[in-house]
Amino acid sequence: FSIQNFDICTLFWSTLVLGFSYRSGNNITFMFNLSVVTEQIKVLVRRGDNATLPCRLNRSSQTSFDSSEMRVKWTKLPQHSSEETFVLVSVGIYRKTYGTFNHRVYLQEADENDASLIITNVTLDDYGNYKCEVISGLDDSTNVVSLELEGVVFPYSPRLGRYNLNYHDAATACLEQDAVVASFDQLFDAWVAGLDWCNAGWLSDGSVQYPITTPREPCGGKNTVAGVRSYGQRDKDQARYDVFCFTSDYRGRFYFLIHPSKLTYKEAVQACKNDGAEIAKVGQIYAAWKLLGFDRCDAGWLADGSVRYPISNPRRNCSPTEAAVRFVGFPDKKLKLYGVYCFKASK
Known part of the structure; x- marks a missing residue:
C-alpha cells in the first residue's frame, strides 16, 4: 500500500x-x-x-x-x-x-x-x-x-528612492533582506506598538497602506485620527510604492565588526568574508534590534548598500528621542566613512 x-x-x-x-x-x-x-x-x-x-x-x-x-x-x-x-x-x-x-x-x-x-x-x-x-x-x-x-515590521525602499517598487519587486526586495512582505495583521500590531511611518507601502494582500500614530500634514492631515491608512488594492504590475517587510529571529550571530579603519562598501563585504561571515541584511539588523535589544551607535554598511545603526537605548548623538534603527542613507559605495555589520549563520 x-x-x-x-x-x-x-x-x-x-x-x-x-x-x-x-x-x-x-x-x-x-x-x-x-x-x-x-x-x-x-x-x-x-x-x-x-x-x-x-x-x-x-x-x-x-x-x-x-x-x-x-x-x-x-x-x-x-x-x-x-x-x-x-x-x-x-x-x-x-x-x-x-x-x-x-x-x-x-x-x-x-x-x-x-x-x-x-x-x-x-x-x-x-x-x-x-x-x-x-x-x-x-x-x-x-x-x-x-x-x-514574533518579529518586527520595517518599512523598506531601495537605493532608487521612494515609491519605485511594484508588488513583485517589493516581494523580491523583502526576500533579499531576509524578510517577507508583511500582512495587514502584522502591520496593525506594529502600529499598536507605536510604528509611525508616512510613506505608503505594499502589504501581502496586494493593498497599499501606512501606519500613523501622530496625525500630521502631509500624512493624511492633522485633524484626522491615528490609524492604519489604506489606499486599497492597487495594480500589482503598474502601481509603485514602498513596502512593509516582516522578519523574525535568525539562527546565527549579528555583530558590528571591529576594524582598524573605515571601509568602502566593497571593503566591508570582504572584511565580513575574512571573518568567516557575510555582510548583514536589513532584516537582520531589525531583528537584532527588536528581538535581542542590540544597541550600537556606529553607522555600518549593510548588504543592500545602505548604512544604518541600531539604538535600543536612546541617547544624545545616537538617537536622542526614540529607540530605532537609524537610517543614514545610500551613500556612494566608494566612500571610506563607515564600518560594517556582519552576520555569521549557525551551522
Missing part, C-alpha cells in the same frame, strides 16, 4: 459508509459523536522554533471507535487565494506530507485523541491559519488554529 497513489478525494470519502453505526434488525443507525477542540486559538513562536498546533478529538465515551478508519487532514488556509494548501494527511498508520512542509511536519499523537500538528524549524512563510479536520465514518469535525511569529 502506498499513500502517494491515493487520490485525495478517494482517501477521505471512499469508506464513508463504514461510519459510526450499529445494526438493529434491518436498520442502520448513524451516531455523530465526534468533535475537534483546540486548547488555544493562537500559537506564537519565532522563526526556527518548533510549533505545536493543538487539535484534540472530543468523542462520546459510548461511541465505538476504530482508529484505523480515522482520517486526519491538516491544511493551511489561503490568505489571498481561493485554494487551501495541503500540509499533512493521515489515515490509520499512513502519513503523507506536502510541498514545503514535507519532512517538517508530523502528528504529536500523545494519546489516541491527539491530532496536534508539530511543525519543525518554522519559517516566515509558515505564518497563517491552519485547519485541523478529523473524519471518522460519517462524522466530520474541524477547527482552526493561527500560527503567528
Whole structure:
C-alpha cells in the first residue's frame, strides 16, 4: 500500500459508509459523536522554533471507535487565494506530507485523541491559519488554529528612492533582506506598538497602506485620527510604492565588526568574508534590534548598500528621542566613512 497513489478525494470519502453505526434488525443507525477542540486559538513562536498546533478529538465515551478508519487532514488556509494548501494527511498508520512542509511536519499523537500538528524549524512563510479536520465514518469535525511569529515590521525602499517598487519587486526586495512582505495583521500590531511611518507601502494582500500614530500634514492631515491608512488594492504590475517587510529571529550571530579603519562598501563585504561571515541584511539588523535589544551607535554598511545603526537605548548623538534603527542613507559605495555589520549563520 502506498499513500502517494491515493487520490485525495478517494482517501477521505471512499469508506464513508463504514461510519459510526450499529445494526438493529434491518436498520442502520448513524451516531455523530465526534468533535475537534483546540486548547488555544493562537500559537506564537519565532522563526526556527518548533510549533505545536493543538487539535484534540472530543468523542462520546459510548461511541465505538476504530482508529484505523480515522482520517486526519491538516491544511493551511489561503490568505489571498481561493485554494487551501495541503500540509499533512493521515489515515490509520499512513502519513503523507506536502510541498514545503514535507519532512517538517508530523502528528504529536500523545494519546489516541491527539491530532496536534508539530511543525519543525518554522519559517516566515509558515505564518497563517491552519485547519485541523478529523473524519471518522460519517462524522466530520474541524477547527482552526493561527500560527503567528514574533518579529518586527520595517518599512523598506531601495537605493532608487521612494515609491519605485511594484508588488513583485517589493516581494523580491523583502526576500533579499531576509524578510517577507508583511500582512495587514502584522502591520496593525506594529502600529499598536507605536510604528509611525508616512510613506505608503505594499502589504501581502496586494493593498497599499501606512501606519500613523501622530496625525500630521502631509500624512493624511492633522485633524484626522491615528490609524492604519489604506489606499486599497492597487495594480500589482503598474502601481509603485514602498513596502512593509516582516522578519523574525535568525539562527546565527549579528555583530558590528571591529576594524582598524573605515571601509568602502566593497571593503566591508570582504572584511565580513575574512571573518568567516557575510555582510548583514536589513532584516537582520531589525531583528537584532527588536528581538535581542542590540544597541550600537556606529553607522555600518549593510548588504543592500545602505548604512544604518541600531539604538535600543536612546541617547544624545545616537538617537536622542526614540529607540530605532537609524537610517543614514545610500551613500556612494566608494566612500571610506563607515564600518560594517556582519552576520555569521549557525551551522
